Amino acid sequence: MSVTIKDIAKAANVSYATVSRALSDHPDISEETKKKIKKLAKDMGYTPNIIARSLITKATKTIGLIIPDITNPFFPEVAQGVESYAYDNGYTVLLCTTNWQIDREKRYLKALRSKMVDGIIIAPAIDDISHIISNFNGGDTPVVFVTYSPDDPDCSFVATDDYKCGFMATEYLLKLGHRNIAYIGGLENSSSDRRRFEGYREALKSYGLQLRYSPMHGQFKQMSGYELTKELLIYNDIPTAILAGNDVLALGVIQAVEEFGLKVPDSVSVMGIDDISFASFDKISLTTVAQPKVKIGQLAAEIIIQKINSPQDKTPVKKVLEPRLIIRRTCRSI
Amino acid sequence: MSVTIKDIAKAANVSYATVSRALSDHPDISEETKKKIKKLAKDMGYTPNIIARSLITKATKTIGLIIPDITNPFFPEVAQGVESYAYDNGYTVLLCTTNWQIDREKRYLKALRSKMVDGIIIAPAIDDISHIISNFNGGDTPVVFVTYSPDDPDCSFVATDDYKCGFMATEYLLKLGHRNIAYIGGLENSSSDRRRFEGYREALKSYGLQLRYSPMHGQFKQMSGYELTKELLIYNDIPTAILAGNDVLALGVIQAVEEFGLKVPDSVSVMGIDDISFASFDKISLTTVAQPKVKIGQLAAEIIIQKINSPQDKTPVKKVLEPRLIIRRTCRSI
């Protein structure tokens, strides 16, 4: 068995309350005994049992982070932002992946609650977040949403302005002279996707244009972008430009367009949203709208820690970040 | 505060030992009271405090997974393999990222130990793993290495045959007629990299060839592959083929080669190792040697759970998986 506080107490010939105080740098303790005990602890290879401590202090110095898809490079970058800020502030982060499944999300939420994390950062799988809110009703455990802006005014979140992402991308395409612009979306019940689509529609409208293509939805996966685009190209007029709901989707769009015998950007311009690292790879050079991924994560971590430290303050903090247009080589003017 | 076993006991008018038994499906309890208590627990919104339970049972149903880089798509895929198998078997996985830093690795190791995970799966940042072994000396907590085969015969691990990866890749290049093949490596003190390099060297030798280029090392990052290749091209004869230590590196190699004014594969063939999902993207079509990424994760999870369940059995289990050559379009015969 591993060495406990009692073992040290015995070795040091003091009460184990004293050991506890020495180890946690309690003020009421003589420098001398403190030093002696610390040395002993080190020599005996003592590691505090955080679990036992948590039972009393109700703090675990742990943050739960739930993301839907570890396979889309977007989320790992957000996770890195969370992790680095949390780490620097003495927190450990528990990363859970739901694979876009609501039941997995529920189970992880429950597991995290059981493990008494101090706070939760979550990028929800779907639009409906009632199960998240109810899971933390009363709200002892603070939660902040990322990559998602809840309708509920009491929720804290940090997200990029999705509407603007869609608007900005479409506007760029319009300025390039495109008028037949299709939208290939991700999950149908994703609020991000819906807002991006709204931005797309409004941008068209501002140019006096109607929706020419009915919205297409699937998953936020390359394969889905590929299949949807195939379908689009077969059953419709060929658009001069396609806006994808995110970069991973855009990769699939490009694949499909080229397989169809069309060139990007010569015949069809393709645009993404997110700016995952691979988008900048020369062979791809995807024109896209960038989200400040790492910053989203850092801010979320900052907010959650602040909330953990002042539990009485329930005012929601909301951060809407600005997207940025990144012009590369998958779009051309016509 | 959240509802505890005592609250339920009071409501049900039984001792809280009975509640505990009812909830954990203990055999010695009447169906009737069990049902009543379970209903009550549900109605009152009870979640067991896993922390308190762990203190007694010494089991947390949690597996720690430590990886060096969440940003290289290779590791997320391994993580997915771990996660899905673990999840299906009732375990939660705590994912930690070390960013290739040894001190971060140490801290996470300690944190995980404090949190009393039942087992640890780790892809070590560097070759020297003495701090990992010493951290779990005595070995109450089983650990299995992934993506890495330790020299220590007592360690369990699952890894692809790195030597064969290097050999297979080089052999393919040789068969294509290449004789000037350079190697762009990752971290210098990575055992995977070293073994891949060994395979490369032996393959050359089997064709009666000497090393023409001195080994180059940096990090397992695209940027590193890019910089190393620039250096290679400036100070040496132009090789006809370059083998990269992994796919991410290979992406950087391609970038550098083309920026240098050379075509891939027309002037220089480029080969990777790993087969990350982006390698198959049509614009990239990277020829590479595939590792069974998800399977590595699944096997590791299977092994660790098995070890958790039979703590007396200390025999190490070692799995060496076979790589597979994936021919795409970045290599040509000359």
Add this chain to the structure above:
DNA sequence: CTGAAAGCGCTTACAG
């Protein structure tokens, strides 16, 4: 089948 009691490893008022 059920209850009273001890205890997991720790922290923290309460005395002195």
Add this chain to the structure above:
DNA sequence: CTGAAAGCGCTTACAG
């Protein structure tokens, strides 16, 4: 500055 004692939420022999 230090110790004795209670308690965090749970499980598990031990009785009955």
